Amino acid sequence: MSAVSLTNIVKRFGDFTAVHKMSLDIAEGSFVTLLGPSGCGKTTTLRMIAGLLDPSEGEIAIKGKRVNDVPIHKRNLGLVFQNYALFPHKTVADNVAFGLKYRNIDKDEMRRKVAEALELVQLPDLGGRYPKELSGGQQQRIALARAIVIEPDVLLLDEPLSALDANLREDMRVELKRIQQRIGVTTVFVTHDQTEALAMSDQIIVMSKGRVEQVGAPEEVYNTPASEFVAQFLGASNLLPARCTDVSGGEVALELPGFPSFAIPAARAPQVSAAGPVRLVIRAEKLHLTRPGAEAGDGLSVDATVENVDYQGQSARYFLKVAEHQMQAVNMIDERPFATGEQVSLRFRARDCAALPAGSNA
């Protein structure tokens, strides 16, 4: 039984369709991320699960029970917002205890649970403070404690890390994942940050313009994007027009100008079934720059010219010209970065490439 299941959910605001027909099953105890740019419908979907919005069509079930007509306060959900949304007039302890007041729990039990929750978020001594006396990171931990202390059926996180600054965000990411694994609560996480999604999720749902682009484990979504949108949204990808000349023997043979012809595993091009125009997807970090004439490895090699360098300390992003194609590569820097105008040899392995049907740009 899935913890949350959406069946043919549609959400319209007037003439605008925020979420197109969408079905989704979220497994008990899993960490699922709705990933996409702003306006893709991810928050709308979350709010429908929460009961803050009613779907225009379709059915929502939590733990196998239809909840379309169950108001939010009877759904037993934990909700964490981007801006913490702590009650400013209540102390930290009263904030955390708030949900327990509506759950017939005696005073001692309540105190014990609050202490436990504060312990879990590693802020056991802040119970007597007011929210505005805490830092952003601390406030978000308290908000998390408040949401999990009621032992919700589902924990819904709406961009909970976006308001924090970069370093804190990474710490909180690890912390959040640790807490989620410890208590094993089914979690739906909304973010526009692909790094957060890849690092934390069991399953990622990539959305764009109100539609689901791809559902899969982080590696699957990253390595075998199902559409050009996914390829470009998750990490830097090179998308090159190519021709598929043959599909046979578990391999897809490709041809593109300036490159030697090569074949990629069919598993990396599940949507390509016959010869015809395709799009070749190569991740920027799978392209390795070497000096021309260096020892050839097991991969393919093409000549390229460095057009621009974006120096990032330990690594560099190179903007390259390969035959008629503009490409990007991200490489660790060995001794010194390549310079603008330098002739290089570009190496990559065929099995690191993926291919999409040419018309798949959603």
Added chain:
Amino acid sequence: MGWRLIRAYTVLVYLFMFLPIAVVVLLSFNANQFGSFPMTGLSTRWFETLWQNEAIMRAFRTSILLGLMTAGVSTVLGVLASLALVRYAIPGRNLITTLLIAPILVPEVVLAVALLLFLNFLNIGKSFTLLLMGHVIFTLPFVILVVQARLVSIRRDVEEAALSLGASPTQTFFSITLPLLMPAVAAGGLFAFTISFDDITGTLFWKPGGIETVPTQIFSMLRNSISPEINALGTVIIVLTVGLPLIGAAVARKLATKSGG
């Protein structure tokens, strides 16, 4: 030169505004039975006569009762109206807001006569309830303005968080929204009370026979003579209508800092 002129002019304007008030306060402590200068000595006798004047005390009680009831009704209605207008997508929201604020813009005499004619037309006689309704009409805009401004600044997700934790919409209102709204509710109530307390125009039109509020009582006393009692009464009213909002503002600021603004 220019600046000096402006400064002198400013001082004169302030004198023009506050000197009469100062004179009233000063003369209320005059021992002489003619309320005029020169003062012959300090005394609180006029406050004592005031205290013993049955008509004035009755008017005073009426005004306090009317003010409190006006404040009560206005804040309840004002909070409900603000909630509806800010939190729900009501069709014609802007129009309704304008209509609710309009009594501030319409001259009070017009409003007073209009309500009177309307009730005449419906064959409803003057009564204390009618007087109360009238006061509510022109104190409500102040409450709505103050409460709406505050409500806009209360983040929706705080209420959503309370709902998600199991509080019903009503419980959410009383445990989250209302406490956060309290400074504005208190300020609105105080406004309503002071406006009602010193209103005369509307009150003259609407009050039933035999009921006097403090301002109408003063008004009728002035028709006979200018008694020093009136100075004393004026002083009391000044203290009330200036002091209450000041105390209110201080309390509101205290509440606001405690709840994190």
